[in-house]
Amino acid sequence: MNDLKLFRVVDGRSVEIAGSAVALERHLQTLIEANMEAMLGIQFLASEYATGPRHHGRIDSLGLDENGNPVIVEYKRSNGKAVITQALSYLSWLRDHRHEFESLVKERLGGEAADLVDWSSPRLVCIAGDFTSHDAHALGEIGRRIDLVSYRDFGGGLLALQLVASVTGSTTSSRTPSTPGSTGAPSAGPGGGGSTVKPVRQFYDESPQSLRDLYADLDAMLISHADVQKEFQLHYVAYRRIKNVATARFQPRSHTLVVRLAVDPDTVELVEGFTRDVRKIGCLGTGPLELRIRSQEDLARAGDLVRRSVEDR
Template identity: 25%
Template sequence: MEGARLFDAKTFKEIMEHNMYIDSSIRDKIKSNLESLLNVRLIEVDVDAGDNERIDVIAMGSENNPLIVLFQTVKSESVAAKAVFYLDWLINHKSLFNKLAQKAMPNINIDSIDWPKAGLLCIGGDFTKYDQYIVSHIDRNIELIRCKKYDRDILIIETVYKPAGAKLSRPIAASLEATVPNVEQNRAKRYTKISPTPRIGYCQIQDGKHYAVFPGKEKCEIFEIPISIYLAQNQFVLVDEYNRFQYAFPYWLNDNEMLSSNIASFAVVSLKDSSIFIDRGDNVLLKLNNIPSSVQLRDKNIVSVDSQNNFLRFYKQVRHNADSFMMSAKAKGHTLAFVLKILDDGVLLRDIETGKEFFRDMDTEGITFKEQQILCLHEGNIVHTLTSCKFYTLSSFYDRFEYGTVEIKEGLTFLKKLSGEIVMINDAPDYLRPGQVAYVDENNNFCGIEDDGDGLEVDAVKRNVSNISTFKRVSKKERIEVTKQVLILGNKAYENSYKLCLLKFGYKTEVLEGFEPWAKISNELRDTDVVVVVTSHISHDNMWRVKKEITDIPVVYSEFDGANRILEQVLAAENISKEVRTAR
């Protein structure tokens, strides 16, 4: 006989086990009985962790230690990756935990909370041997608890893995303290101590490995990067004395930047009592000297300093998209896949790097990810989930934009696409105005607008296209390049039709009523390449001024107000203008 079996003592009939996953009813019952089941006190449920992440339960352990209770709802989830992610979140949000704890337990002494023992309880229907193996090697206070349901509403809770002794959590990432490894672990893993203190460097990814580069061009491989964390090329990281990963800062070194020989170290800014300090990674605060009056530093900025802690420069934030992190994912052997459709028997995915679509068989009942999210796959297993689709759609890997003009009706924002289809724009920003040219992804999520005066291609801030040439591919579907601006003096009721029709050929279009004051019309002429006059919809005075004052740019006089007829005349005028310039 293999494994334990449960029998009724009176009838000796076996009580059958159900295929168990933690559904909402079981989850709610466990939450309501945490103290009797797990000896922990409930503080708060369903806590917003930002970036569309929710934490199931925040609780207080029997040793007055902060805890997160995480429910594993599908076996294919990577327990270790999620556990480390949420435990780091807990440790970095002390003040929020203290506030919630005081609300739930008014008599609690905040100073008595044992933060070094902060931990996580993961409750699931079952765990693989790989889950237990990885968790046992992470050196974090993480417990795995199996929950099985049998007939007759019997529930069995069993601890599968519990850290031996008092395994401590990593210190708060913001304090930059590094984990000091125990002697046995160092002997087993044979890491070499290469620095007397933790320090900050920037990441370089080469030959499938992540390296930390320090001032003086010293380069060392980074060890123990959590499975759920990707690093961007040139992103600043904190490593300990053994060059083991500790923290990733949201800042990076500019591409192709030549480092000054005066740089002694990189450091993180700490603002305290109206003074500016730095921490070079060793958790020692030092006064930052000689900051230029034109520089405004923020808390947690990364800066470089010389040997006397004089300010040299600060660095920009990392672009959080697939362009930045694809190289790191590939170095780990991971595939980033966009969730297109969730079906009963599996999931339709798209490989973000290649654009190829594929189907993955799985039982989708009880899964935690959703459509339009990104799955990080390793050897077919889900190791992490990215909740924001913009990680993909705001990268150069995405090539399915659709353009159109903005329409606002009864407070709702719509897009009239080039195809003529009208759709509601998801996540439409408040600054959109009727008549603007905007573009959305295949699910009609807002992606950006035409950048006034510079055309669509310059919208680099909203598109966040990476400068990393290694992984910047040529899009299958090029964005429309706006090269000319047309001013139409005619019936403004046809504005959207004009804009859509001419946009297909790279023309940005402005439409003014032909009866507008000439001062307003002349103001629009400054950046105009072609003027179209609808002769049936313009005042005599404005017609006279057009013929007299517009002499340096082509003018098209159209008897028709249809968009297609006007487009034909604009293209013809452009060709004539080119021939004249060539002849000259």
């Protein structure tokens, strides 16, 4: 299923570079753990984490993604069938050991990160040399948030990762108010439980129709890229490939969509009231460039930046 090809072009002639699985599974794991945030958008927490006598095993890697979701990463050097089963078997441990996981986050990343862990949709990332079409089709039946990532080692320090399949699963906690729907609007989901935080669903419901229509057009622009996934977090809607390419939230009173992109602000001519550098500003969402979109004209001029964010990721 992995059809990723790499070519070296010399004097206008292309020569394919043969890719292969790395020699040792542990080498692949060590390499990705050392570069997990850059490669996967996940902050590394622990390696070979013991699950105790009841669950009988060791989780290859534990992490926290850019949206605050717990992540289990499992690796297989070649075929991916076993890695999916193994990752699923550890999910029950994760759900039963929330306090232990949060303690680990606090130890490695600090108390603020631990307080913001979002248990609505824990994520499984399965990395293998290849997956079959049956593996990809099975994800929809599993009903869990799973990414299948294939890799190729091209030698000379070249390692390629490719997201070959992804499903958003279903929310299981009151912290997240909605699950992906079939339209641009956040679909109805569980209520907010005892949380005092106003969720993105409520902001959407309070938005005027003009803002909802604007969001529907932004949504269509982002998901027109076949491999971009949409996921509803507590505070914003996230769009991602392996890593987030954009986040969007609503400001009903000012009729504004606040969009953050994975675009370097240093490469953009910033316009007051439309674009700003938020690298040193604490605000909701991910990505260093913030856009404030209030009209179809704003959305049109945001088009190139949105495209860059998706394609450069």
